[in-house]
Amino acid sequence: MSSSALHVYNTLSRKKELFEPIHAPHVGMYVCGPTVYGNAHLGHAKSYVSFDVIRRYLSYLDYKVRYVQNITDVGHLVGDGDEGEDKISKKARLEQVDPMEIAEIYTYTYFRDMDALSVQRPDISPRATGHIPEQIAMIQDLIDKGHAYLIDGNVYFDILSAPNYGRLSGRNVENATSGTRIKAASDKHNPADFALWKKADDKHLMKWPSPWGVGYPGWHIECSAMSIKYLGTHFDIHGGGIENQFPHHECEIAQAECSTGKSFAKYWLHNNMVTLDGQKMGKSLGNAISLEEFFNGSHPLLQRSWDPQVIRFFLLQSHYRSTTDFSEKALEAAEAGLQSLRSAIESILMYIPQKHHDHKNDINDKVLPNLKAAFESAMNDDFNTARAIATLFDKTKKIKKKIITGQPPSDLLALQKWLKIALTEILGLEPNVPNKSDCNFNDNLSKDLLHLLIDIRTKARMEREFELSDIIRDRLKDLDIDLEDSKEGTRYTLP
RNA sequence: GGCGACAUGGCCGAGUGGCUAGGCAGAGGUCUGCAAAACCUUGUACGGCGGUUCGAAUCCGCCUGUCGCCUCCA
Numbered sequence: 001m002s003s004s005a006l007h008v009y010n011t012l013s014r015k016k017e018l019f020e021p022i023h024a025p026h027v028g029m030y031v032c033g034p035t036v037y038g039n040a041h042l043g044h045a046k047s048y049v050s051f052d053v054i055r056r057y058l059s060y061l062d063y064k065v066r067y068v069q070n071i072t073d074v075g076h077l078v079g080d081g082d083e084g085e086d087k088i089s090k091k092a093r094l095e096q097v098d099p100m101e102i103a104e105i106y107t108y109t110y111f112r113d114m115d116a117l118s119v120q121r122p123d124i125s126p127r128a129t130g131h132i133p134e135q136i137a138m139i140q141d142l143i144d145k146g147h148a149y150l151i152d153g154n155v156y157f158d159i160l161s162a163p164n165y166g167r168l169s170g171r172n173v174e175n176a177t178s179g180t181r182i183k184a185a186s187d188k189h190n191p192a193d194f195a196l197w198k199k200a201d202d203k204h205l206m207k208w209p210s211p212w213g214v215g216y217p218g219w220h221i222e223c224s225a226m227s228i229k230y231l232g233t234h235f236d237i238h239g240g241g242i243e244n245q246f247p248h249h250e251c252e253i254a255q256a257e258c259s260t261g262k263s264f265a266k267y268w269l270h271n272n273m274v275t276l277d278g279q280k281m282g283k284s285l286g287n288a289i290s291l292e293e294f295f296n297g298s299h300p301l302l303q304r305s306w307d308p309q310v311i312r313f314f315l316l317q318s319h320y321r322s323t324t325d326f327s328e329k330a331l332e333a334a335e336a337g338l339q340s341l342r343s344a345i346e347s348i349l350m351y352i353p354q355k356h357h358d359h360k361n362d363i364n365d366k367v368l369p370n371l372k373a374a375f376e377s378a379m380n381d382d383f384n385t386a387r388a389i390a391t392l393f394d395k396t397k398k399i400k401k402k403i404i405t406g407q408p409p410s411d412l413l414a415l416q417k418w419l420k421i422a423l424t425e426i427l428g429l430e431p432n433v434p435n436k437s438d439c440n441f442n443d444n445l446s447k448d449l450l451h452l453l454i455d456i457r458t459k460a461r462m463e464r465e466f467e468l469s470d471i472i473r474d475r476l477k478d479l480d481i482d483l484e485d486s487k488e489g490t491r492y493t494l495p
Numbered sequence: 496g497g498c499g500a501c502a503u504g505g506c507c508g509a510g511u512g513g514c515u516a517g518g519c520a521g522a523g524g525u526c527u528g529c530a531a532a533a534c535c536u537u538g539u540a541c542g543g544c545g546g547u548u549c550g551a552a553u554c555c556g557c558c559u560g561u562c563g564c565c566u567c568c569a
Contacts, residue, residue, distance in 0.1 A: 014499095031569090032569075033569090034568095034569070035567075035568075040569090041569085042569095043568085043569050044569050045569085046569065047569035048569075050569090051569095087567065087568095169498075169499085169564075169565085170498060170499070171497080171498060171564095171565075172497095172498095219567075240569070241568075241569035242499095242500090242563070242564080242569085243563070243564065243568060243569075244564095244568080244569075245499090245564070246498085246564060246565065247564090247565080247566090248567095248568090270569095271569070272500085272501095272563085273562095273563075273569070274569085275562075275563095278561065278562070279562085280562080280563070280568090281569095282567095282568055282569085283567090283568065283569095284566095284567065284568060285568090314507090317507075317508065317509090317517090317518075318507080318508060318509085319508090319509075321500095322500095322501085322508085322509095323500090323501080323562075323563085324507095324508095325507080327506080327507085329506060329507080329519085329520090330506070330507045330508090330519085331507095332506095332519075332520090333506070333507055333508095333518065333519035333520075334507080334518080334519080335519090336518080336519055336520090337507095337517090337518045337519060338518095340518085340519095340533095341518085343532085343533085347533095378509090384509075384510095386508065386509050386510095386516095386517080386518095387509055387510075387516080387517085389509095389517075389518085390508090390509065390516060390517035390518075391516095391517085392517095393516095393517055393518065394516080394517065401534085404533095404534090461528080464528070466528055466529070469528090469529095470528095470529075470530085473529095473530075482531080483530090483531085484530085484531050484532060485527075485529095485530085485531075485532090486527095486531090486532070486533090487527095491531095491532090
């Protein structure tokens, strides 16, 4: 049993609230997905790893989660210029391919990189282009209900007609009108009104027929339409990056609630961002390091490559609502920390209890309840993975010591089972470094030759021929093969 | 300009009105032919100025600084 019930920070109320699903044990969760016009970067990883752990923890608590995450394959406007241009279309023009090819490529690389980070796939990954009819239907509904108006092939949402517009982001409509958008699209009733449907000109590559002419959907409608389609009009969790709070999520709420007449998502969760040299890491800012570049070390700002598990662990060591400042020094610390945590946990998992020990130590040395309570207490506090991980560090080292000194806890078997679940199923971390000894050899000959060298070196060491044994170790190190001597024999790690 | 966050020791990073966060790095030690690993010991902290309080890094106010949103963005 957990020591306290799950509380989540709800952006709507700006407080931590008790988490009470609308239809327990079912939990509906929608997270804003990527716009697939480029490789995913560290910022995406922060968001999707965060929500991945949230989803995993909810499952651990025995909720039946349906996790929906859109793929935005209709580009929206690019940053510069008043008119702007569809991001995916722009990239398509540059690369002389169909926009759908771009979307396809980066959808693939997105999932590839998320898989590497051990992010579980969404239950449903709806594509915006696959839900044009749903979006058109919602727009029509909004027009019918007087929340939207048609001007020259464009449909705009009338924000003054939405009673709670601004509630999520803490803005009022009067102030919203003083923004920079005034100069754009002068045909709007109110400068802050936003587009539901845009008329497409001849040059526009992605466009669809609609009751209002040929065009493409506005910037926010897909999430409202698709979340409602798969999760219902009122569902539990809506998540996304903090920069989407306004205008994206505000607009989503306005569209959805004005259309359905019901309250939209119950809990709004926002992750904070990754910074690089104190600046937000973003594709449009040109300072984003892609995940692929982390994994293979190819970015000029990186000294070396980084294991996806290290990236994941690094992200989980800070809270999802805090900014994560990136540096390779911090990654190095995460790598060393992960390694030592794994090794502590591994030595607990590997221990085979012996019966006479159990009889000797079965009085009051159960350690699982304590560990579990501390871990769950951290996770129940708005998914505080940093504290949960600190708990693991702290407790597993102590447990390991007890085992080494011949005093294994009496609930060792249950402890081992839970520890494995906590590490792999909740945090999504592998228990130990994958054994490269077998998988990294291209042929058995290399493996046999290495074993031969190690045998020769062992013999040399036995005969105190340390000069020779050190030469072997040094030369292998030049090949990025590291040898470590232990009581059980010589271990090696391959490059 | 409007709205909103954040400022913790060499680095990363939790947290709380009084009780060791944790990790990494550093220092010393044990072990080992030496490395490595492992283990033991160990220091440095809460941006500034006021206020509330028996007591604040933790609450309040002001200041300074950094960042985010207000334009697509995880």
